Amino acid sequence: MKAFFKEFKKFITRGNVMDMAVGIIIGGAFTAIVNSLVDNIIMPLISAIFGGTNFDSWNVTLRGSGESAVVLGLGTFLAAVVNFLLIALVLFCVLKALNKASEMRDKLLHKEVAEEAPKTKICPYCKSEIPVDATRCPHCTSVLEEAAKS
Structure with a gap:
């Protein structure tokens, strides 16, 4: 049992596990920011373009009424799609910038491996x-x- 916990401690303190944990925490915070952007800025702008329609009220009742009704929340789904697209766009831009910075760093450090002269x-x-x-x-x-x- 002692060996198991020793192995677990080694696993959990490895650099990539810690990096992943930091990424998840930052991702959660970033998701809150994007949700706020979608819910409080983008969806009201889209609503204003479409004549003041509240997208949260875009529901289709399939069966029943009241609290027991089966309802499709199309407006909520639309907000989730916009949310996903914004997260994907920002992630794409961040990764593109990181790749560009990495390329510039490689050029500055002359990381290109020079071929050895044949022997x-x-x-x-x-x-x-x-x-x-x-x-x-x-x-x-x-x-x-x-x-x-x-």
Whole structure:
């Protein structure tokens, strides 16, 4: 049992678990902001465009009446769709900005991996692999012309 809790402690204190927890907390706070934006600003503007219609009252009663009625809340669903689209738009913009910043950082830090110069080459006569600075092939003993010229 002690080993189990030790393993759990190691898991919970890993960096990515803590990052995920912070992301969830910030996401919850961000959701509250977007819900307020949709409910208090965007939906009233859409309502004003459509002649003062209150979207919360857009309901379709399928059966019954009163408290036992089966009702489809189309206005509430519309607000949820607008809410989702706004969250997706903001998330897209944030990720696009982060990717752009990451690209700029990589360029500034010269993260491009330079290719190493080849250490071997192929003998043009016997097609064996030989050191790049060889002047004579150790396999076929041919004099390598391009190395002899330099």
